Amino acid sequence: MFTSRTFLPLLLAVCVVSVIGCSPTVHPDPETLFTDYTGEAMPGAAVVVIKDGEVVFKGMYGLAELETGTPVTDSTNFRLASITKQFTALAVMKLIDVELIELKTPIRDYFPELPAFANPITVEHLLRHTSGLMDYESLMADSATVQVHDEDVLTLLTASPSLNFAPGTSYAYSNSGYALLALLVDRVTGTSFPQFLSDQIFRPLEMDGTLAFVEGGPAVRNRAFGYTVIDSVATPSDQSLWSAVLGDGGIYSSITDLMKWDKALDSGAFVSPALWALAYTPGLENYGFGWRIEEVDGHVRYSHTGGTSGFRNVIQRFPEEHLTIIILTNRADPDVVPIADQIAAKYLDE
Numbered sequence: 001m002f003t004s005r006t007f008l009p010l011l012l013a014v015c016v017v018s019v020i021g022c023s024p025t026v027h028p029d030p031e032t033l034f035t036d037y038t039g040e041a042m043p044g045a046a047v048v049v050i051k052d053g054e055v056v057f058k059g060m061y062g063l064a065e066l067e068t069g070t071p072v073t074d075s076t077n078f079r080l081a082s083i084t085k086q087f088t089a090l091a092v093m094k095l096i097d098v099e100l101i102e103l104k105t106p107i108r109d110y111f112p113e114l115p116a117f118a119n120p121i122t123v124e125h126l127l128r129h130t131s132g133l134m135d136y137e138s139l140m141a142d143s144a145t146v147q148v149h150d151e152d153v154l155t156l157l158t159a160s161p162s163l164n165f166a167p168g169t170s171y172a173y174s175n176s177g178y179a180l181l182a183l184l185v186d187r188v189t190g191t192s193f194p195q196f197l198s199d200q201i202f203r204p205l206e207m208d209g210t211l212a213f214v215e216g217g218p219a220v221r222n223r224a225f226g227y228t229v230i231d232s233v234a235t236p237s238d239q240s241l242w243s244a245v246l247g248d249g250g251i252y253s254s255i256t257d258l259m260k261w262d263k264a265l266d267s268g269a270f271v272s273p274a275l276w277a278l279a280y281t282p283g284l285e286n287y288g289f290g291w292r293i294e295e296v297d298g299h300v301r302y303s304h305t306g307g308t309s310g311f312r313n314v315i316q317r318f319p320e321e322h323l324t325i326i327i328l329t330n331r332a333d334p335d336v337v338p339i340a341d342q343i344a345a346k347y348l349d350e
Contacts, residue, residue: 027346030057033339037061043227043234043310043331044072048255050262050324051347058255064224064330066234077209077252078224078328079243081306083313084212084251088178089127089290090270091185091196093279096123097271100188103127103278107180110187113158120167123184126177127290128283132163133176137242147244150193153179171284175248182247193246205264207257212246220252224330226310237332240309249308255326258315262324265317299348305337314340323347 030049037045044062048055063069064076095101101110103124108114118133125131139156140148148156153176164172182193189196194212202210213220226238244250253261268276279289280302286293291302299318306313314336316325325343327336 025345025349027349028342030343030346031059033342034059034061036334037329037331041066041234043229043329044076044224045327045329045336046072046074046076046078046255047327047343048074048259048325049343049347050259050326052322053263053266055259056347057343064222066225066227066236072224072330073222074256075209075222075254076224076328077220077222077254077257078313078330079213079226079249079306079308079311080251080253080313080328081249081308081311082175083304083306083315084247084249085178086290086304087197087201087251088181088185088247089279090201091193092123092127092181093271093275093289094200095185095188097275101184107131107184110184111154111180113154115158115160117163118157122167123181125167126174126181126184127288128171129174129177129287130168130171130284131174131177132165132167132170132172133157133174133180134160134162134164135172135174136176136179136245140241144241147239147241149244150179150182150246153245154183171287173287175242175245178248179245180247197251201270202257205257205260207253207260210251210253210257212250213252214246214250215244222254223252224311224328226308226330226332228310228332234331237310243309249306253328255328258326258328262317262326266319266322296344297348301344307335312336316340316344318344318348321348 034045038061042062047059049057060072062072064072104122107121108118121131136153136156139160185193185196194214197212209221227234228237280293281288282293294301300320301318303316310332311330313328325340327340
């Protein structure tokens with residue numbers, strides 16, 4: 001026979017399980033996630049978390065330049081690598097907004113030297129990585145020793161044998177496409193891509209330390225240099241053969257300047273709301289115009305990573321929660337996306 005005494009342990013067990021199940025997840029303090037970036041001779045990181053327009057966490061770790069012992073600060077300028085693509089995309093969007101170009105315009109209207117198989121490729125295909133163009137790295141000779149530039153990318157594509165797929169039918173992340181977009185800005189405006197970015201985006205936002213770096217042009221102030229760390233030993237790895245290509249990854253910036261960029265994105269500055277809506281509309285593989293658009297645990301996220309010789313970066317924006325995480329580092333490894341994911345989970349849970 002069951003009595004009240006029989007049920008009491010069962011009820012207590014249910015209560016215990018319920019309490020455990022409802023207890024909040026304990027997230028690590030962001031400070032503890034950057035121990036790999038501290039030390040007397042370690043390349044570093046700069047991190048900022050913005051919630052509802054306010055900085056809720058900021059951290060600077062390690063060294064921007066090991067040889068001089070220069071520490072990372074919030075004004076240290078890191079090579080953004082592919083985070084550059086959101087600025088390249090905006091430059092093109094500005095030209096679309098003033099009707100100098102159109103999304104559906106064939107790119108051979110601007111680059112007639114491309115092979116005839118490029119006829120169906122449009123500006124929108126380049127923005128969304130659906131052009132089918134071969135990536136220029138695969139077209140470079142194995143014996144190459146000289147850095148390539150955006151114009152060299154066009155030359156390589158002009159000699160390419162074919163497309164990877166018919167434009168618009170598939171997705172393949174394409175650095176080639178964004179190099180062409182930078183050249184498109186040059187050809188349509190008659191202004192160099194770095195100067196256009198400075199005049200139209202960086203200077204209006206007072207992003208005073210940010211620039212698309214060209215050897216022999218303005219120097220990168222407060223520059224972070226890239227390194228590779230193996231067995232706790234850091235060696236310089238600041239440049240690769242494609243580090244001079246601008247449209248896909250040539251911008252340097254700091255967390256201070258990127259906070260101004262984040263604020264401008266919140267305001268919908270620069271182009272029409274309709275065009276911003278298109279930029280944040282996911283296409284194939286959830287890629288918009290310079291942003292990856294996804295849903296993570298019920299939260300909409302706009303994000304992009306940036307990885308190149310000696311640098312790993314990420315920006316994640318959760319527009320509905322007004323949350324942004326930016327991590328810039330000057331070391332080839334580790335991947336910083338898992339760190340950003342942990343930080344995002346902490347603040348989204350709160």
